Amino acid sequence: MRHILSVNDLTAEEIKIVFEGAAEIEKLRCNSRNFGSLIPPVAKTSLIFIEPSTRTRKSFREAAEWLGFRVDEIVGAQDSSLVKGESLADTARMFSIYGSNILVIRADIEGAPRFIQEILDRDGYSTAVINGGDGINQHPTQALVDFFTIAKYFQWENIPNLTIGFLGDLETSRVVHSDLELARLLGVKKIRLVSAPEVRVQAKYKSGFQEIVESEDFKELRDCDVIIALRVQKERYVDRAKLESVKGRFRITAANIHLLNKRAIIMHPLPNPKDGGEIDPRLYSYGGGPRIVVHEQVVNSIPLRMQILSQIYSERRQKSENSDVATESVVCYDIIHEESAREYLKRQEGKSRDFFRPINPETGSGIIIDHLPLGQGIVVKNLLQKSFGKNALLTHLIENVRSGKYGKKDMLIIEGDCLLWQEKDLTAAISFLCGSRVTIHVIKDRMYRKVRIMKPLFILRFLRCPNPNCVTRHEPEAVTRFFNKFPELEIVECGYCEREFSREELQPII
Ligand code: NCD
Numbered sequence: 001m002r003h004i005l006s007v008n009d010l011t012a013e014e015i016k017i018v019f020e021g022a023a024e025i026e027k028l029r030c031n032s033r034n035f036g037s038l039i040p041p042v043a044k045t046s047l048i049f050i051e052p053s054t055r056t057r058k059s060f061r062e063a064a065e066w067l068g069f070r071v072d073e074i075v076g077a078q079d080s081s082l083v084k085g086e087s088l089a090d091t092a093r094m095f096s097i098y099g100s101n102i103l104v105i106r107a108d109i110e111g112a113p114r115f116i117q118e119i120l121d122r123d124g125y126s127t128a129v130i131n132g133g134d135g136i137n138q139h140p141t142q143a144l145v146d147f148f149t150i151a152k153y154f155q156w157e158n159i160p161n162l163t164i165g166f167l168g169d170l171e172t173s174r175v176v177h178s179d180l181e182l183a184r185l186l187g188v189k190k191i192r193l194v195s196a197p198e199v200r201v202q203a204k205y206k207s208g209f210q211e212i213v214e215s216e217d218f219k220e221l222r223d224c225d226v227i228i229a230l231r232v233q234k235e236r237y238v239d240r241a242k243l244e245s246v247k248g249r250f251r252i253t254a255a256n257i258h259l260l261n262k263r264a265i266i267m268h269p270l271p272n273p274k275d276g277g278e279i280d281p282r283l284y285s286y287g288g289g290p291r292i293v294v295h296e297q298v299v300n301s302i303p304l305r306m307q308i309l310s311q312i313y314s315e316r317r318q319k320s321e322n323s324d325v326a327t328e329s330v331v332c333y334d335i336i337h338e339e340s341a342r343e344y345l346k347r348q349e350g351k352s353r354d355f356f357r358p359i360n361p362e363t364g365s366g367i368i369i370d371h372l373p374l375g376q377g378i379v380v381k382n383l384l385q386k387s388f389g390k391n392a393l394l395t396h397l398i399e400n401v402r403s404g405k406y407g408k409k410d411m412l413i414i415e416g417d418c419l420l421w422q423e424k425d426l427t428a429a430i431s432f433l434c435g436s437r438v439t440i441h442v443i444k445d446r447m448y449r450k451v452r453i454m455k456p457l458f459i460l461r462f463l464r465c466p467n468p469n470c471v472t473r474h475e476p477e478a479v480t481r482f483f484n485k486f487p488e489l490e491i492v493e494c495g496y497c498e499r500e501f502s503r504e505e506l507q508p509i510i
Pocket of ligand 1: 056139174271
């Protein structure tokens with residue numbers, strides 16, 4: 001474990017080690033305050049908290065101090081030069097330069113911790129990054145705290161057999177996103193999701209479970225062993241009407257708690273707002289069962305975060321090799337036909353159109369990008385100009401051509417030696433935007449080749465993330481990266497904000 005950016009980066013084995021370590025720390029903490037033997041005195045952790053926080057920041061601070069780390073922090077953008085417009089990347093670099101071994105970052109920008117980790121790795125700093133909550137995306141250490149608490153009540157080996165229910169704002173709560181990913185990772189099979197229909201959890205978090213019930217009916221939680229309530233994230237709503245309609249809609253009170261399983265535990269990452277929060281605070285002392293364990297979660301967060309800090313610190317010191325992040329799009333080409341220019345011309349004899357005009361296949365060289373969907377010709381032309389320079393290529397755009405296969409199409413002819421093959425990011429973007437129908441005809445050294453671009457695995461640089469809150473829309477050094485998650489469905493996942501998008505949603509950066 002070298003950093004914690006998303007639940008997706010963890011394995012069940014790693015989580016088990018964290019829980020065992022945290023349990024050991026808990027025992028030690030009862031006996032002594034001296035953890036100096038675990039961490040050399042120079043170790044330093046920095047808390048960069050751009051968004052408000054009580055528990056996450058204070059518990060990381062407490063955990064770091066128990067371990068003997070030096071701690072410094074930014075509390076809110078106004079506490080730093082961020083308020084003067086400095087980038088988060090430069091802010092984080094400063095902390096690395098001042099000697100931080102670990103940065104814990106909380107920001108409203110999704111993907112910010114992952115981006116910062118990559119920038120620091122690239123620049124050769126050995127600082128590790130922990131995601132303390134990034135917008136609506138992830139809150140991985142809260143999920144670890146939650147399952148550490150669940151494991152204490154039900155035992156690690158029983159986790160897969162539990163029925164876990166979530167209640168409240170499941171769309172914009174990052175905690176439910178990380179909790180669901182962790183539940184899936186640990187083999188949980190049965191999930192109940194109770195929320196207003198307007199704030200259901202995104203589809204990607206629901207896959208991989210055997211039984212999922214999604215409902216507006218509180219009673220669907222009755223067979224749950226664990227119920228996790230989540231705050232309506234009012235600060236994230238731009239649609240005030242939507243906020244008004246979901247606010248205070250689900251609330252565990254004296255009137256409905258008896259509907260829940262008596263042996264269940266009720267959790268909440270907190271804050272539980274005093275005005276209409278998800279749990280009536282008067283139930284905190286409720287004795288009849290189910291049991292409300294929200295403050296135990298906070299107690300458990302200290303040994304858990306101590307274990308995370310000490311483990312990341314020692315593993316980071318052992319190896320600070322280069323990161324394995326894709327720095328170039330992954331694309332493959334398939335040559336579907338190859339022949340000499342002469343053979344090619346012979347084959348063309350008698351056909352009405354002169355495909356390669358103005359290029360003479362026997363003497364010149366060039367490329368034709370064919371079967372571009374109508375309207376995409378200009379997009380591809382602009383992308384080529386962005387990549388190669390405005391006047392570097394002699395291009396001829398032919399729009400609205402009749403096509404036997406596709407009705408209408410655009411075509412682009414490029415004269416001369418165009419090193420399209422070396423521009424992997426560009427070809428990946430073209431292939432994703434235009435689909436697998438695109439064929440490329442190449443004339444070079446008196447050879448003719450017909451080439452298809454295979455569906456790319458990663459697409460870097462040329463496509464804009466549609467999420468206005470994604471770090472790639474805010475940080476000048478950020479380069480977009482999409483993982484082609486479901487190539488057949490043409491759905492990609494942003495490598496930073498982790499949201500999924502269809503092809504239609506993606507626009508080129510021109
Ligand atoms: C949560 C958060 O910030 O995502 N709180 C926490 O870290 N304990 C939940 C919330 O704000 O609703």
